[in-house]
Amino acid sequence: MAVNTSFIKLEGTLDGLTFYNKDGENLVKKKTQVSKNRIANAPEYQRTRENNQEFGGSAKCGKAFRESFAGISRLVSDTYLSARITAKIRSIVPNGPGLRGERNIDLVDNLEPFIGFNFNLSKPFDSQFNAPSPGPDIADTKDSVRWNIPDFNTDTFVHKPEGATHFKLALAAGYVSNYEWDATLKAYQPVEEHPNAAGVVNYSDAIDIGGMVGSDTNLDIDLSAFAPVPVTTALFASTAIVFYQKVNDELYVLAQGHSMKIAAAK
Template sequence: MAKNNSFIRLEGTLDGLTFFRKNGKNFVKTKSGVSRNRILNDPAYKRTRENMQEFGGAARCSKAFRDSFASIARLVGDTYLSARITGKLRGILPNGVGLRGERDINLVDNSASLVGLNFNESKPFDRHFNAPSTGPVIAASRDTVTWSVPDFSTDTYINAPEGATHCKLALCAGYTSNYEWEAVLKSYEPVEDTPNGIGEVSYSAAIPLTGMVGAATDLTVDLTANAPIPVTTALFASTAIVFYQEVNGAFYELAQGHCMKIAAAG
């Protein structure tokens, strides 16, 4: 793959060359001469087909994971969130039972690998909020999550973006099922359809960014409507901070600065 240094910026395919932009730079590569039919049928591409199947499974599992945080992900996620989560799940696949191309995505036994994942890599949660707390606590029944943050100074423990006058802390929790290869359907499917991709968010009251909060901040996410939770379904809990600007008594979400990370799993 070569860089395109011409002042003419092309995008698309022309005479077997594909022009595209990535990270603000222009690139050009030759068009692949391998047909789709050959990839899907030629024994020489068996490993490629195996990788394609497992990548498809990781992508489906990644979507369910993101769906469980859908109500807040648009605020806190970056452009590459989907790809990064899929990559994490691809890393789990070698631990799964089955033949190459059909290995289980055992998220339950490997859930710890996603703890610490920031939804926006350029805005790590711990860089913007680091008040002392024990972090989210997942109940043994895995249908309730709590987070208690003792009184703290917003001046000391919050790195707010310019223009922010208030913030809200948020506790989010969501379920993602293990995925298995279904030979009949020729695709990866969730072991349990529910509560796969289901989640909830609990926000604190608006906190002025001026000195001490004045009291502990206690948040609870109640997911008992989904109980009992299947043993093949993982629960992920995340902590977030969302920034606002108060104008004439109304709170407006800022366009930037929000962040969230996966803080616990069970």
Template sequence: MARNNSFIKLEGTLDGLTFYNKDGNNLVKTKNQVSRNRIMNDPAYKRTRENMQEFGGAARCSKALRESFASIVRLVADTYLSARITGKVRSVVPNGAGLRGERNINLVDNLEPFIGFQFNLSKPFDSQFNAPSTGPVIDASRDKVSWSIPDFNTDTYIKKPEGATHCKLALAAGYVSNYEWDPALKSYEPVEDTPNGAGEIVYSDAIALGAMVGTDTDLTLNLTTYGPIPVTTALFAGTAIVFFQMVNGELYELAQGHSMKIATAG
């Protein structure tokens, strides 16, 4: 560490040098580079290795969650979706059993942090659609999800993006297993491979914007094809709205303006 006595006072990093102010003094230091070999073997970096292992597990688990909603994620996700979901998963790791660095990722018993998760922070689902509805409801066997929306006025309860003439409501569901550290593989692995990362989605009929829908909208997902659901696997249910523009009698998805949230889990 050295003092910067130049009349030019810098803050930030330039050519490997970091300029900063501390206690009124202008200081400069070189970038600290620690080799991967040292991080992986030096006892002083034990905590770092533990954090790396658990972060890797959170990343694998969050990937399974994204994959379970893969058919709609491309429409509703913001740039930072992957990082934000990983952060949510990472937040529940301290609740898991096991030694630090190998703690179980127990989603099933830690679902609350995921409820209300927005797939696009700039387009929160409830700001785009807020009509009264029932559900989504997950049945006791966790192989059926339903969402019922009584007839409503689209002008009152939908905030449509510019150019939208129609929309579709969507109900999505995805399964994600708990994850555990596997000493033999030296990685986090799903407790159950099936139906980890699997999911389904159902859309309503196209709804013309600017008036009453004209009928109730009932969406149901039947997930019985996945068989009995393991107790170590969580089911996440999401609600979404996708906007369209009608041109010459054909509906075209808008490039943006869609939104989705995790509404419930079980």
């Protein structure tokens, strides 16, 4: 890969070179000389095919993950969330049973790597909000989540962006099924369709920035509508903070400063 410094900015393929723009940079790379047919059939590309299959499964599982937090993710995510969660899921694939290229994506038995995952790398949740709390508690039946935050000083434990006058804490819960290779469809599929990719978000009341909150903040999510939850489905609980500015008695969501992380899973 090289950087195109010419004043002529091209996009597309020309004379075996591919010109493209990424993150504001104009880049150029050689067009691959390996045909799709060769990659799909040649013995020397067997490992590549295996990797591609498992990457595709990880991307599909990652999409379900993102959809389960769709109610809040647009506020709290960076532009690389899709790639980062796919990579995180891909990292646990070797732990699943099966042949290379067809190994199960076993989220339920590999939850630990996801704890602390931030939806926005430039705004880690703990840098924006760090009041002492025990974190979310997920019921053993995976059909309810509670987060209790004892009274705290907002000046001490909230890092507000410029212009913020208020904030809301949020508890988000999302279901993601394990995925397995389907030899008939030649693709990864969720072990259970329901409640895969389903999720719920609950916000606190708006809290003034300045001094003590004045009481504990309790957030509950009732997921009984999804019960009974299959043992092959994981439940992720995320904690978030969203900032607002009050203008003429109306609260407006700020364009920056929000953050969320996975704080518990079961």
